[in-house]
Amino acid sequence: MNFELTEEQKKFRSDIRSFLEEEVPPEHQAVFGVESEEDYRFGRSIQRKLADNGWLTIGWPTEYGGGPKGPIEQSIFSEAMGYGRVPRTGTTALNIVGPAVMYFGTPEQKEKYLPPIARAEAEYCQGFSEPNAGSDLGSLEFRAVRDGDENVLNGSKMFTSWAFRAQYIYLLARTDPDAPKHRGISLFIADVKTPGISFRPLPYINGSMAAQTYFDDARIPSSALIGEENRGWYHAMATLDFERSGLERYASVQRTFDDFVELCKTTKYNGKLLSENPIARHKLAKIKVGMEIWRLLCWKVAWMQSTGAVPNAEASVAFLHGTVQRLEFTQTAMEILGLYGTLMHDPKWSLMRGAIEGIHRESMHLHGAGTTEIHRNIIAQRGLGLPR
Numbered sequence: 397m398n399f400e401l402t403e404e405q406k407k408f409r410s411d412i413r414s415f416l417e418e419e420v421p422p423e424h425q426a427v428f429g430v431e432s433e434e435d436y437r438f439g440r441s442i443q444r445k446l447a448d449n450g451w452l453t454i455g456w457p458t459e460y461g462g463g464p465k466g467p468i469e470q471s472i473f474s475e476a477m478g479y480g481r482v483p484r485t486g487t488t489a490l491n492i493v494g495p496a497v498m499y500f501g502t503p504e505q506k507e508k509y510l511p512p513i514a515r516a517e518a519e520y521c522q523g524f525s526e527p528n529a530g531s532d533l534g535s536l537e538f539r540a541v542r543d544g545d546e547n548v549l550n551g552s553k554m555f556t557s558w559a560f561r562a563q564y565i566y567l568l569a570r571t572d573p574d575a576p577k578h579r580g581i582s583l584f585i586a587d588v589k590t591p592g593i594s595f596r597p598l599p600y601i602n603g604s605m606a607a608q609t610y611f612d613d614a615r616i617p618s619s620a621l622i623g624e625e626n627r628g629w630y631h632a633m634a635t636l637d638f639e640r641s642g643l644e645r646y647a648s649v650q651r652t653f654d655d656f657v658e659l660c661k662t663t664k665y666n667g668k669l670l671s672e673n674p675i676a677r678h679k680l681a682k683i684k685v686g687m688e689i690w691r692l693l694c695w696k697v698a699w700m701q702s703t704g705a706v707p708n709a710e711a712s713v714a715f716l717h718g719t720v721q722r723l724e725f726t727q728t729a730m731e732i733l734g735l736y737g738t739l740m741h742d743p744k745w746s747l748m749r750g751a752i753e754g755i756h757r758e759s760m761h762l763h764g765a766g767t768t769e770i771h772r773n774i775i776a777q778r779g780l781g782l783p784r
């Protein structure tokens with residue numbers, strides 16, 4: 397078994413790391429999820445430069461503005477972005493909508509939707525969750541009714557991250573209320589400026605702004621249906637696996653962990669360096685093991701994608717381990733730092749620009765891209781073959 401990258405892949409990794417070190421200086425790095433206007437614009441400008449270099453979608457086919465390399469290079473890219481703490485923008489477009497349109501879209505849809513994503517021009521949000529449908533997404537109530545060559549959308553979506561930035565919303569709607577619940581659902585892309593669509597702000601724990609999204613007789617062209625009508629559930633499940641596969645989340649936590657280890661080597665408590673404290677050392681060693689496992693699980697998913705496989709339970713294993721590992725690391729860091737760990741960024745005494753406080757706050761929610769319980773259900777059923 398060979399875990400090595402090829403020489404060409406190593407060169408790409410080194411090029412992108414050097415580029416990000418130069419272009420994303422510490423004052424512009426996103427130490428945790430708070431998203432200011434300035435951060436957003438900066439992140440977007442970096443993505444445009446990456447697109448100009450042909451790196452943003454290096455794993456996509458050339459005809460859609462891609463590399464044309466593959467999932468390994470796309471993963472090298474994601475790892476570098478996370479480790480470089482580039483403010484995250486455009487992730488729904490790049491990691492969810494792009495791959496879904498590539499798999500399920502018509503040639504016209506690929507032509508229309510993919511190149512603007514590859515150029516970092518189009519921003520998307522995802523309208524899946526609803527007031528009465530979260531984990532049990534199959535019971536969604538949002539309706540799309542065909543009327544000539546249009547679909548009329550009615551209902552509400554919850555927790556729409558990026559809603560205030562997006563030009564498009566990628567959504568699930570019930571198109572056949574008489575079919576069994578998973579079989580009457582379809583996927584659409586709607587322009588958020590469509591009359592009848594409106595947003596109400598929902599601030600998240602990490603400071604970024606999501607929305608509850610309302611649709612009141614919003615009419616979209618039927619050409620905005622992605623994939624087969626009433627097969628949207630199955631398309632969406634494949635899409636969610638793309639969302640759960642990424643290395644970016646792992647790498648940003650790894651960067652904070654690496655910085656934290658350096659901090660322990662230089663910070664004294666009761667006259668002794670934290671790195672000399674045997675309890676702190678054992679705790680750090682335990683986190684190191686968990687981080688290493690997380691990285692390998694993510695790379696296993698990338699490797700599976702590079703063979704043409706669509707990871708499913710494997711993506712859940714990597715995502716679930718990451719969610720739990722991130723929380724364990726931040727709790728450990730909080731224990732080691734004591735009250736200093738709770739200080740937010742800017743005050744004179746805060747450490748690592750408040751990164752520990754920020755990432756700890758963000759780690760408290762275990763719900764994004766499927767809750768921990770839902771991932772355990774997936775692993776039990778599809779990974780272990782246990783009955784539903």
Ligand SMILES: Cc1cc2nc3c(=O)[nH]c(=O)nc-3n(C[C@H](O)[C@H](O)[C@H](O)COP(=O)(O)OP(=O)(O)OC[C@H]3O[C@@H](n4cnc5c(N)ncnc54)[C@H](O)[C@@H]3O)c2cc1C
Pocket residue numbers: 521522523524525526529530531532554555556557558600761762763764765766767768769770773
């Ligand atoms: C940061 C963040 C960003 C998000 N962004 C988006 C977005 O852009 N678009 C979007 O559509 N959604 C988004 N979501 C919503 C996310 O997909 C939902 O939070 C998730 O699907 C869970 O739904 P819920 O919050 O309604 O919880 P519920 O489904 O109500 O679950 C409540 C609790 O019950 C448990 N539970 C539920 N069902 C089961 C079961 N069968 N077995 C065991 N336990 C169960 C859950 O694990 C959870 O602990 C986001 C969430 C977060 C945290």
